[in-house]
Amino acid sequence: MPAEDVHPVAPQCGDCPIRHRAVCARCEADELDLLEESKYYRSFEAGQTVIWSGDRMDFVASVVSGIATLTQTLEDGRTQMVGLLLPSDFVGRPGRETAAYNVTATTDIVMCCFRKKPFEEIMLRTPHIAQRLLEMTLDELDAAREWMLLLGRKTAREKIASLLAIVARRDAAIHLRYPEGTMTFDLPLTREAMADYLGLTLETVSRQISALKRDGVIELEGKRHVTVPDFDRLMSEAGDDSDGGFLP
Amino acid sequence: MPAEDVHPVAPQCGDCPIRHRAVCARCEADELDLLEESKYYRSFEAGQTVIWSGDRMDFVASVVSGIATLTQTLEDGRTQMVGLLLPSDFVGRPGRETAAYNVTATTDIVMCCFRKKPFEEIMLRTPHIAQRLLEMTLDELDAAREWMLLLGRKTAREKIASLLAIVARRDAAIHLRYPEGTMTFDLPLTREAMADYLGLTLETVSRQISALKRDGVIELEGKRHVTVPDFDRLMSEAGDDSDGGFLP
DNA sequence: ACAGAACCTTGACCCAAATCAAAGAAATCA
């Protein structure tokens, strides 16, 4: 996949409001029109379920603003988050009838949806879109596998530090403000949601956050606003060497 | 993605020996020839490393026979398996220069490799292949997410039962012999590899296998040959209701 | 057939995280 054939990032996408890069960027006119026709927006309030696992799902979508989670549950209620959808993330699967996960809005959220049928047809005719989607799916797979390492082998403290590092990085990527290593952001998740993400209980999450604060790795203002005085320190608490090449 | 545009399974693929369905099935003549040209086989002995994480990887490949694992490690040596490659599974990522995981042969293995450049070029020109690859990647992502549920929320006993159920199912899918619910298969992994897969220690794996045997959920002949007298019982030990629709 | 290595099992003990419990902030509502 030569670089010049890969779509650039969404903001270059003229007036197509969808952030999802496979759809937006460098669209040829015809394709753009076709997508426009099958496109609609839906918004959900914090806490609302977007779709239940097993429900019929006749659309694919990208997150415009807000945050949603993908979760799986065992029948006795144990819950594991398996994905975190931030703005520009894609959800849904061409070629599948029903949803495989619960999708829940954790903040107020706006999604840009496409009816699945037309989307699939466009995908068949425009290699760029299928290839961009493949690339994104491979990125998600990498993220899932990194998460497997976290779930299987990291301690509670390392798990928390990893999550904070990920949120900090995603935030930095958007806001581009990190004077000399200091970062500041809002946690978009409750303690319980963090616990579900990390395979912990909410009490353990709370205790470890308190511990990181006590040890000066982070500072807290209220319960959600976090300052990271030394990102490298946080990364080393997270246990893995590589930063995934995310930060410049 | 209409059904008639999806490639059927590999065995229908004439004399193309690769099992990887995106490449093999229903190939048009030109594409098949192109793939033939860039194709070569490599074999590895049990225990050999196929490729190290971070190494340059200028091929993609599918497993012809044998078993390989994908693993990630923390710098202090903690290891987590993030993928299990059985015959017909695909490894490698178009558009990436270096390997993201360690790939290790756990049995003697034969892989069918394609040079990455030609493979990518063919992918650009033949939508079928990109779409099949997308479908496979989405399947892998689903599997990874199911594994996240296992790693984050299941008990040691449930983890072992889940792994046994998965191996039993893959085996049944190949051999198609399960008289009235009884299944028999060989574990393709050492206790240590199972531990790395499940986020446990090898001692815990050993203890839980002994417990399942004591409780009559499985029977063991030697250390590797397993008989499952009641697959439903095993599934209920695994903790999740759905069997993923795998068995008929 | 034997020696050595690799793999596996079992026991004793310990600790990180779960569970149980209570109470303190913060948001929402009447």
Next chain:
DNA sequence: TGATTTCTTTGATTTGGGTCAAGGTTCTGT
């Protein structure tokens, strides 16, 4: 404004699985 609910913190206790240790099996090569 206070009342209720939701979210969070902290403490006390328990426990599942890790760690350390010692043997037992099976495989491999000579």
